[in-house]
Amino acid sequence: DGGITQSPKYLFRKEGQNVTLSCEQNLNHDAMYWYRQDPGQGLRLIYYSQIVNDFQKGDIAEGYSVSREKKESFPLTVTSAQKNPTAFYLCASRVGYAGELFFGEGSRLTVL
Amino acid sequence: AQSVTQLDSHVSVSEGTPVLLRCNYSSSYSPSLFWYVQHPNKGLQLLLKYTSAATLVKGINGFEAEFKKSETSFHLTKPSAHMSDAAEYFCVVSGASNYQLIWGAGTKLIIKP
Numbered sequence: 001d002g003g004i005t006q007s008p009k010y011l012f013r014k015e016g017q018n019v020t021l022s023c024e025q026n027l028n029h030d031a032m033y034w035y036r037q038d039p040g041q042g043l044r045l046i047y048y049s050q051i052v053n054d055f056q057k058g059d060i061a062e063g064y065s066v067s068r069e070k071k072e073s074f075p076l077t078v079t080s081a082q083k084n085p086t087a088f089y090l091c092a093s094r095v096g097y098a099g100e101l102f103f104g105e106g107s108r109l110t111v112l
Numbered sequence: 113a114q115s116v117t118q119l120d121s122h123v124s125v126s127e128g129t130p131v132l133l134r135c136n137y138s139s140s141y142s143p144s145l146f147w148y149v150q151h152p153n154k155g156l157q158l159l160l161k162y163t164s165a166a167t168l169v170k171g172i173n174g175f176e177a178e179f180k181k182s183e184t185s186f187h188l189t190k191p192s193a194h195m196s197d198a199a200e201y202f203c204v205v206s207g208a209s210n211y212q213l214i215w216g217a218g219t220k221l222i223i224k225p
Contacts, residue, residue: 004155042215044215088153094211101213103156105155106153
């Protein structure tokens with residue numbers, strides 16, 4: 001079945017550590033996105049990528065980094081520079097600029 | 113600039129009664145509009161989308177939405193609520209940059225037995 005796989009589902013991090021969240025899609029979509037969701041809020045865009053080897057900052061990119069070396073993969077690194085990283089992270093992909101987003105099941109990051 | 117406003121943060125209805133979740137948008141051009149549903153600790157699933165075809169859009173699970181340009185609204189409705197409809201619903205509009213989407217803050221739908 002085609003879809004988006006995020007891992008891990010739950011992740012705990014000590015302050016000062018970098019962590020990487022995985023996102024893999026087999027939908028052959030060009031565009032991929034990372035969102036952050038906090039309780040009671042909508043989704044906020046961290047980074048997005050339209051094609052391989054290219055990505056753009058979203059509204060809250062500070063403290064995060066991404067790479068897009070392969071079409072199917074768009075990992076997100078939460079760095080120690082992100083002051084409040086505890087959140088639910090969602091990865092999505094999209095077939096084109098007018099199409100809908102397809103989402104993974106999300107990764108919940110907790111900083112201890 | 114594009115924007116989207118979901119007019120209610122919470123909506124509570126009894127099982128079997130109609131559902132109305134309200135969404136107003138602002139766009140300087142003809143937008144694409146979407147409704148997504150999110151169950152607790154899950155990813156988001158597309159309910160329906162409007163992309164300048166028919167103004168009444170039918171989606172999954174008996175939901176539908178009507179695009180009203182004069183009112184800049186895209187309200188989500190369902191004739192009869194089911195317990196499984198309890199979730200958070202997001203209204204989304206395409207941004208000025210077509211690869212970006214503007215998200216509403218969400219409406220939590222509560223179903224009373």
